[in-house]
Amino acid sequence: MIDQITLFFGAVLLVVVSAMFVHSFLDKRRVRQHLSMLVPKLSGAVVGDNPFSYPRFEGYIQHRRCDFFLTVVKAGRRHILYAVYSLQSAITCDLLLLKTRFFKPAADEASFAELGGAPVASFPGYEVRSRNPETAHAALKQGNIEAHLEGFSEFSSLQLGPDALVCAKPYEGWQDVSSETITRHLMWLQKLAEAMEQK
Numbered sequence: 001m002i003d004q005i006t007l008f009f010g011a012v013l014l015v016v017v018s019a020m021f022v023h024s025f026l027d028k029r030r031v032r033q034h035l036s037m038l039v040p041k042l043s044g045a046v047v048g049d050n051p052f053s054y055p056r057f058e059g060y061i062q063h064r065r066c067d068f069f070l071t072v073v074k075a076g077r078r079h080i081l082y083a084v085y086s087l088q089s090a091i092t093c094d095l096l097l098l099k100t101r102f103f104k105p106a107a108d109e110a111s112f113a114e115l116g117g118a119p120v121a122s123f124p125g126y127e128v129r130s131r132n133p134e135t136a137h138a139a140l141k142q143g144n145i146e147a148h149l150e151g152f153s154e155f156s157s158l159q160l161g162p163d164a165l166v167c168a169k170p171y172e173g174w175q176d177v178s179s180e181t182i183t184r185h186l187m188w189l190q191k192l193a194e195a196m197e198q199k
Helices: 002-036 109-116 133-143 179-197
Strands: 045-047 056-061 064-075 078-088 095-099 118-123 126-130 157-160 164-170
Antiparallel strands (some): 078 164, 095 157, 157 164
């Protein structure tokens, strides 16, 4: 009797694990199909053949290197899948924008300030931090950043400089990997980069 229960439990476990593996494989294949639609638009390529990781897109938008990828981030006991965009820029400052009411306050403010910098400003919906407050204040004045944030309302964080603009949001479904959505967000990053690079 015990052997039958053990065999039945083992069979159920095998079916569940197999279903999870097949679902993960099909999910990553579908992401690859969506990203492949970006290749002719942004003269890029879909890279990553590892069946255990999501593929990523690497390309160019108006002569700037751009990337889009999905990555799993551990948040406490949960694992959250994030959609991440990156765009090359000539920005030398560092600004970290964190969406208010999304991130919990850090238990150790000193160690968080070491990583993300001290608070330097706030925009509607975002707290702005920097490790270099002087250059950050200059960048905030000249870049008119707040005027360009409307298109990023769904993003939980933006890292503006140095050398690139990076924004991330929790993955919410297939609309986040559509070529139209990715192109639109990269165009917003492009406009923000141009505004921040103006002297």
